[in-house]
Structure formats: structure tokens, C-alpha cells
Amino acid sequence: MNLQWQQAWDAVWLSPYLGLFLTLLSFQLGLWLFRFSAQKPFLHPVMVSVVSLCALLLLTDLSFERYMDSAHMISQFLGPVIVALAIPLYENLKALRLYWLPFLLSNVLGGAITILVAVGILFFAGGSDMSVNSMWTKSITTAFALQIAPQIGGMAAIAAAIIMFTGILGALMAPTLFRWFNITQAPAQGCALGVCAHAVGTSKALEYGSEQGAFAALSMSFMGILCAFALPFLLTV
Amino acid sequence: MLYGLIIFIAFLLLGDFLSALLAWPVPGSVMGMLMLFAVLVIRGGISSPLKQSSQGLLPYLPLFIVPASVGIVNYMDVVREEGVLILTAMVVSLAIGIPVCGWLAQKAMSFKAGGRS
Numbered sequence: 416m417n418l419q420w421q422q423a424w425d426a427v428w429l430s431p432y433l434g435l436f437l438t439l440l441s442f443q444l445g446l447w448l449f450r451f452s453a454q455k456p457f458l459h460p461v462m463v464s465v466v467s468l469c470a471l472l473l474l475t476d477l478s479f480e481r482y483m484d485s486a487h488m489i490s491q492f493l494g495p496v497i498v499a500l501a502i503p504l505y506e507n508l509k510a511l512r513l514y515w516l517p518f519l520l521s522n523v524l525g526g527a528i529t530i531l532v533a534v535g536i537l538f539f540a541g542g543s544d545m546s547v548n549s550m551w552t553k554s555i556t557t558a559f560a561l562q563i564a565p566q567i568g569g570m571a572a573i574a575a576a577i578i579m580f581t582g583i584l585g586a587l588m589a590p591t592l593f594r595w596f597n598i599t600q601a602p603a604q605g606c607a608l609g610v611c612a613h614a615v616g617t618s619k620a621l622e623y624g625s626e627q628g629a630f631a632a633l634s635m636s637f638m639g640i641l642c643a644f645a646l647p648f649l650l651t652v
Numbered sequence: 653m654l655y656g657l658i659i660f661i662a663f664l665l666l667g668d669f670l671s672a673l674l675a676w677p678v679p680g681s682v683m684g685m686l687m688l689f690a691v692l693v694i695r696g697g698i699s700s701p702l703k704q705s706s707q708g709l710l711p712y713l714p715l716f717i718v719p720a721s722v723g724i725v726n727y728m729d730v731v732r733e734e735g736v737l738i739l740t741a742m743v744v745s746l747a748i749g750i751p752v753c754g755w756l757a758q759k760a761m762s763f764k765a766g767g768r769s
Binding site for chain 1: 653663676681684685688702703712716721722730731745746747751752753757758759763
């Protein structure tokens with residue numbers, strides 16, 4: 416019998432399910448690593464998954480276009496899942512009854528400051544238009560940013576990388592900064608994590624407590640909505 | 653699961669419809685989320701199939717952003733040329749932003765509680 420090794424390998428390597436499979440596999444790997452490492456922020460599942468997939472794409476002849484053709488169906492869930500965020504938003508709303516003023520102040524003013532500092536530094540240090548435009552979305556969760564970045568002349572992929580690192584760095588830096596600046600109250604910690612470190616910050620906030628988690632989740636959604644409405648109007652290309 | 657997914661996609665389409673109708677550059681998904689949120693506030697509760705679907709779907713949100721994020725492989729020149737600069741801008745912005753956000757919230761809270769700090 417004559418075994419067709421090359422054809423057999425091609426059937427796998429060129430399969431329309433390859434990108435889907437690799438994405439699910441690397442993400443599951445990331446989830447395990449995250450759990451076994453006691454949730455170290457730099458071992459966040461998205462980080463592990465994206466870095467290993469990038470390495471594979473750069474080292475083999477698998478192009479991003481061919482990968483995306485297959486993984487595209489995962490991206491398509493992004494729209495419905497953003498709509499689904501209305502449910503935790505509604506459930507967390509009662510946390511705002513007492514603290515709507517601190518929440519708004521921290522989100523609107525604090526959010527504007529952290530975004531302007533990052534964009535300002537990049538702009539005056541001579542960053543390219545593409546990265547400056549992508550930086551505007553740094554404080555919103557990736558799901559929102561992927562849809563907003565192209566509308567303001569940024570690049571969805573660059574925005575996603577910026578956001579991933581912001582989230583991870585934010586979650587790493589927050590405990591020290593809270594100690595140094597004496598940020599001890601739950602709503603304040605939650606808002607700071609949600610505004611500055613969005614989704615990764617929200618999971619960090621949940622480690623502090625459910626009140627921090629609620630404020631972080633609210634801040635993350637609120638910043639996303641605020642930026643979704645403000646940025647395209649402020650920065651139309 | 654299916655029921656919720658239908659509702660979510662229905663609101664997504666409704667959001668796309670409204671964004672296009674008004675010619676607003678706001679993503680349809682965000683419009684859809686706001687409309688569903690408004691419906692929940694008006695109805696004053698979440699039906700249990702809807703809650704089940706959201707609990708089934710939301711834990712995988714990070715997975716759904718992976719494929720688009722991998723797109724960075726097409727921009728390795730940007731990473732090489734501006735990576736350090738972008739990282740610096742990020743760290744400085746976080747070092748300022750986190751304390752400022754926390755401090756603003758705490759200031760406003762102590763103000764509400766009558767100057768208690």
C-alpha cells in the first residue's frame with residue numbers, strides 16, 4: 416500500500432477548520448496556564464493565545480489571511496456578545512445608586528486624563544498617525560475597540576495589541592499604585608481598574624471583591640459606550 | 653441558549669439598522685446593547701432564558717477577540733519601530749490614570765459623606 420503522507424498533511428494544514436481549531440486550542444491552553452499560575456495577569460488567556468498564534472503565523476507559511484478565513488466565525492460572535500453585555504450592566508446598576516457621582520467623575524474626567532496622557536506622549540514623541548489613532552481606544556475593552564478603531568483611522572489589530580498590554584500592565588501596576596496613593600475604598604478601586612485596565616482590570620477587581628468587580632464592570636462598559644459615541648464624532652477621518 | 657442568541661442578534665441588527673438610519677458612526681453592537689439595556693430597565697427585570705444565554709456567552713468574550721488581535725502579525729514593522737514608544741506612553745498613562753481615577757472617586761465619596769475621609 417502506498418501511503419500519501421504529503422496529501423494527508425495538506426488535508427490538515429490546508430483545512431478550512433485549521434484556524435478555528437488552533438484558536439480554540441491555544442485559548443484552552445491559555446485558560447489552563449492562567450489557572451495553574453494562580454491568575455498571573457501576564458499569563459492572561461488572550462495573551463497566551465495571541466502570542467502563540469502570532470509565533471506560529473510568523474514561523475510557518477500559514478498566512479494571516481488564510482488563518483482569518485477559518486477563524487472568522489469566532490470573530491462573528493463579537494457583535495452578539497457586546498449586546499449581551501447589557502445584562503451584567505443592568506445587574507450591576509444598583510451599585511450606582513449611592514455612588515453615581517464618584518463613578519461619573521472617575522470615568523469621564525479620569526478616563527479623559529489617562530487617554531490624553533497616552534495619546535499626547537505618543538503624538539509629541541513622533542508616533543505615526545496609525546498608532547496615535549489606535550491609541551485613542553486604549554481605555555476601552557477590545558470588543559468595542561475592534562469596531563471603533565477603523566472608524567477613527569486606527570488599525571483594529573494595533574488597537575487590540577495596545578489594549579491587551581494596557582489591561583495586563585494596569586492589573587500588574589494597580590495594587591502598588593493603590594498602596595502608594597492610599598486608594599482603599601471599593602468603588603474607587605473598581606472604577607480605577609475598570610477605566611484604566613478594562614477587562615483584565617475587571618477580573619483583577621473581582622479578586623479584591625464583588626463591589627470592586629461591579630464598579631470595574633460598570634466602568635468598562637461605560638467607557639466603551641462613551642468612547643463609541645464620542646471618538647467617531649471627535650475624530651472623523 | 654438559542655432563545656437568548658436570537659434576541660442578541662436581533663438587537664444587533666436593530667442597532668446596525670439605527671446606526672445606518674441616523675448615519676451615526678457608532679457600532680451597531682453598541683447601539684443594540686443600549687437598546688436591550690433600555691428594554692431591561694423598562695421591563696424591570698431579566699427573563700431567565702436571556703440570563704442563561706448571557707452567562708453562557710460572556711465567559712467566552714476574551715476568546716472572540718483573539719482572531720482580530722492576531723492581525724498584529726501584519727504590522728510587525730510598527731511593533732519594531734514604535735513598540736517601545738507605545739509601551740512607554742502606556743505605562744506613564746497608567747501610572748497617572750489609575751491614581752487619578754481612584755482619587756477622584758474617593759474625593760467625591762468623602763464629599764458626599766460630609767467631608768469624612
